[in-house]
Amino acid sequence: xxxxxxxxxxxxxxxxxxxxxxxxxxxxxxxxxxxxxxxxxxxxxxxxxxxxxxxxxxxxxxxxxxxxxxxxxxxxxxxxxxxxxxxxxxxxxxxxxxxxxxxxxxxxxxxxxxxxxxxxxxxxxxxxxxxxxxxxxxxxxxxxxxxxxxxxxxxxxxxxxxxxxxxxxxxxxxxxxxxxxxxxxxxxxxxxxxxxxxxxxxxxxxxxxxxxxxxxxxxxxxxxxxxxxxxxxxxxxxxxxxxxxxxxxxxxxxxxxxxxxxxxxxxxxxxxxxxxxxxxxxxxxxxxxxxxxxxxxxxxxxxxxxxxxxxxxxxxxxxxxxxxx
Amino acid sequence: xxxxxxxxxxxxxxxxxxxxxxxxxxxxxxxxxxxxxxxxxxxxxxxxxxxxxxxxxxxxxxxxxxxxxxxxxxxxxxxxxxxxxxxxxxxxxxxxxxxxxxxxxxxxxxxxxxxxxxxxxxxxxxxxxxxxxxxxxxxxxxxxxxxxxxxxxxxxxxxxxxxxxxxxxxxxxxxxxxxxxxxxxxxxxxxxxxxxxxxxxxxxxxxxxxxxxxxxxxxxxxxxxxxxxxxxxxxxxxxxxxxxxxxxxxxxxxxxxxxxxxxxxxxxxxxxxxxxxxxxxxxxxxxxxxxxxxxxxxxxxxxxxxxxxxxxxxxxxxxxxxxxxxxxxxxxxxxxxxxxxxxxxxxxxxxxxxxxxxxxxxxxxxxxxxxxxx
Numbered sequence: 001x002x003x004x005x006x007x008x009x010x011x012x013x014x015x016x017x018x019x020x021x022x023x024x025x026x027x028x029x030x031x032x033x034x035x036x037x038x039x040x041x042x043x044x045x046x047x048x049x050x051x052x053x054x055x056x057x058x059x060x061x062x063x064x065x066x067x068x069x070x071x072x073x074x075x076x077x078x079x080x081x082x083x084x085x086x087x088x089x090x091x092x093x094x095x096x097x098x099x100x101x102x103x104x105x106x107x108x109x110x111x112x113x114x115x116x117x118x119x120x121x122x123x124x125x126x127x128x129x130x131x132x133x134x135x136x137x138x139x140x141x142x143x144x145x146x147x148x149x150x151x152x153x154x155x156x157x158x159x160x161x162x163x164x165x166x167x168x169x170x171x172x173x174x175x176x177x178x179x180x181x182x183x184x185x186x187x188x189x190x191x192x193x194x195x196x197x198x199x200x201x202x203x204x205x206x207x208x209x210x211x212x213x214x215x216x217x218x219x220x221x222x223x224x225x226x227x228x229x230x231x232x233x234x235x236x237x238x239x240x241x242x243x244x245x246x247x248x249x250x251x252x253x254x255x256x257x258x259x260x261x262x263x264x265x266x267x268x269x270x271x272x273x274x275x276x277x278x279x280x281x282x283x284x285x286x287x288x289x290x291x292x293x294x295x296x297x298x299x300x301x302x303x304x305x306x307x308x309x310x311x312x313x314x315x316x317x318x319x320x321x322x323x324x325x
Numbered sequence: 326x327x328x329x330x331x332x333x334x335x336x337x338x339x340x341x342x343x344x345x346x347x348x349x350x351x352x353x354x355x356x357x358x359x360x361x362x363x364x365x366x367x368x369x370x371x372x373x374x375x376x377x378x379x380x381x382x383x384x385x386x387x388x389x390x391x392x393x394x395x396x397x398x399x400x401x402x403x404x405x406x407x408x409x410x411x412x413x414x415x416x417x418x419x420x421x422x423x424x425x426x427x428x429x430x431x432x433x434x435x436x437x438x439x440x441x442x443x444x445x446x447x448x449x450x451x452x453x454x455x456x457x458x459x460x461x462x463x464x465x466x467x468x469x470x471x472x473x474x475x476x477x478x479x480x481x482x483x484x485x486x487x488x489x490x491x492x493x494x495x496x497x498x499x500x501x502x503x504x505x506x507x508x509x510x511x512x513x514x515x516x517x518x519x520x521x522x523x524x525x526x527x528x529x530x531x532x533x534x535x536x537x538x539x540x541x542x543x544x545x546x547x548x549x550x551x552x553x554x555x556x557x558x559x560x561x562x563x564x565x566x567x568x569x570x571x572x573x574x575x576x577x578x579x580x581x582x583x584x585x586x587x588x589x590x591x592x593x594x595x596x597x598x599x600x601x602x603x604x605x606x607x608x609x610x611x612x613x614x615x616x617x618x619x620x621x622x623x624x625x626x627x628x629x630x631x632x633x634x635x636x637x638x639x640x641x642x643x644x645x646x647x648x649x650x651x652x653x654x655x656x657x658x659x660x661x662x663x664x665x666x667x668x669x670x671x672x673x674x675x676x677x678x679x680x681x682x683x684x685x686x687x688x689x690x691x692x693x694x695x696x697x698x699x
Contacts (some may be wrong), residue, residue: 023484052483058517063469063510069471073452097463098470105447106459108671142672166674241678
């Protein structure tokens, strides 16, 4: 029987594995050494791999990414940690102007096998700037790949696959799910990184989500089943590239699609999903694609975040709106 | 219209390492000096002359519509040639977008520089073949790349257990960039990680229209002290002094003594780029003042006066420069525009469905015009 591990522990195991397997990998970030990261994702790694492979950095996010770019030019495979979603913006310039474009600008001569790990999303009662969902900014940028695991098993495999990718990968970790547990069989063979997955079959409506909202959608599907509504749930896993094939195959069965994310709806990932699905399988749709997500406000103070974030009821409200057509 | 005032840089009276005066007189120092053969001296003159001729040709090509833009290096030839020639073959340079003279010393075909500014590529050369990164337009970004690369040198040493001298890295930037967060972060990181990097600031007095006073209250080289490493100011128009101090700084970095800041005090004699009009913000008298400190004339004067080169040598260099310019002009004008669908080629290393789809879509759209008389 496989052991049960938390999502944070699964990430820790994945990082240990890549550090063992590839001498060119190294971790860099704030407080990732002795402290083991504020979420303990890098716990114990500096002790075992040393300060040159698990590098505590100055508090400068642009510096983290900018030096990771330089290390990658030298042939390293840096895995950078941004401590919280809301702190990635000082690094935005280096990510968008350099990390994303270096390969293309160099005519393919300089690959950028860099992973940027970012704990993201709300629901943990945090102070401001610690609960944001900035994934659309990065997915909008050509040259980057953007993924987000929803569970410990995916976290373990997807992080290793992201490190193996020769493209820069922005790896969004669902921080409120860090302590979720699942059985992890490290001898299994993972599926491809850049594919979405149907995690619950259903025939009446499709729910698509990624990261922290997958669990919420699965709970919504369970609740809906009690009322006789069979919801199919897709864990997108990858945001860029978007796996439109899996989405359309599902919509061709169900005729309805609701996209859920914590990020604000306006120009969010759901907007792109809606546009793609509408273009590709318009005649299969029985209703418009419905988006459920955050509002067009700054992330609110934590005492009202429950009203801001999609929960089971808001997801089902979205499903009801789709089914009303 | 705002007043155009003559500006007195916050530099006056500061110590300047100089080995060749503007009049071409050789000065010797105990701390920094060079001992070059006549042939090496002539080689530096040749580098300087070729860099200037390249620049003249590029400006002309831009004026004739063959380049989209050109940032002139006029006046900064010594800073670039001196620092470029200070590098060992294994050293690695991270340039801005104006380092044409450095590029020549790294054996980058100047046609590649023209291709970049013609708009046929956003890169153009293999950085790891020349140990010369591709040009960086975003001000200051490259300083962090240089530090990361230099940290990698240290990490590789830590892993291999070798303590031998190996590579040093040089990061180019300007007085304007010294205000950027990335440059200041680069200073901090280099200091904390004891990275083998030399920060080479070409203080050309102007960041487009903004004089040095808009960037700093103290001489730039003095900033290094606050970051925990040495800084010095060198006469950026003196190729010998630049060569001497940069060699020393690179050697020091290779030996594990960490970063150093060199402020090459120079002057941008031309416009910021071909899109700029410096007459709106600075006086012609300032340019006249700096013309007396020309980086090439002093070498010529020194070589000639000391009979290290004769008129035949200078004539031969001029002919060679002219030949280069003629070749570059012809080859630049013959550069083909890229195939439109090639923009998709290197966005990702691995297959990406959206890119594949859009490439096919563009190709199909373009093909729809084939044979059409529209």
